[in-house]
Amino acid sequence: MNTQDNDQSASAQEEYNLGNTCYAAGNVQKACEHWKNVSRQDHAGVYAWAQYKLGDLFDLEGDIGEAREHWGNICLEDDLRLYAIAQFNIGDSFVKEGKIEQARAHWQQVPQEDYDGAYAWAQYNLGTSFEKEGNTPEARPYWLNVRRQDNGGAYAWSQLKLGNSYSAEDKKEQAREHWQNIHQEDDPEAYMKAQDYLEKSF
Incomplete structure (x- = not known):
């Protein structure tokens, strides 16, 4: 310089x-x-x-x-x-x-490559935008792109969405698998919802 x-x-x-x-x-x-x-x-x-x-x-x-x-x-x-x-x-x-x-x-x-959570939330929003149109198959890949290490909150809500989407198809095992991935420290609200869904799924 x-x-x-x-x-x-x-x-x-x-x-x-x-x-x-x-x-x-x-x-x-x-x-x-x-x-x-x-x-x-x-x-x-x-x-x-x-x-x-x-x-x-x-x-x-x-x-x-x-x-x-x-x-x-x-x-x-x-x-x-x-x-x-x-x-x-x-x-x-x-x-x-x-x-x-x-x-x-x-x-x-x-x-x-973003390390501030923007990518994680963008992927979550992309999935949710397709979910609102009734296109769950298109939504799931975006939610699956969200990693916990990128942003715990976005990961928690993505896992909740995935669990709910499988529950709506009566695929209880897949639904439980995603709900069980949610940690309380990542998002208490999502965790409480997941625990409630898990309890009702058995």
Whole structure:
């Protein structure tokens, strides 16, 4: 990295930090100005954070179109974690508008390499979206993609959904197998439901 690159990186970080300071002080407009001044050319990682903050800010203000634009500016190469969360958020925003196909398209973009739980919840949501359409065979593979080590809560609810889907087909052994996979520490509510279903299945 040459001197110019160092200067650009420092400038990007400074603008981002100023945005954070302004936001903390309640000056939202000024915060936006600073975050928008951060360019990918100056520093891709800082740019990703600035775009993520802008997306969250506009989402809170109810301007989902503007929020999606900023989340959508984040590339996988900028920051894998933020890209994953951004794609998940965009998917969720389309659900609120009843646009399930668009939501699925973005949830499917969440990389499996994400370590923040976005992938696990995206897979859970994909499965649930098909379940709501009465397409359980299409839903199950997504729920099966959710691993406990990725996110305990998403895993618990996915296992509950799998168990319930087999129970609806009167396949009690398969249903019990999935219900028994649910741990209390992962999600107490899902665990209690699973225990209740297990008790009634015998």
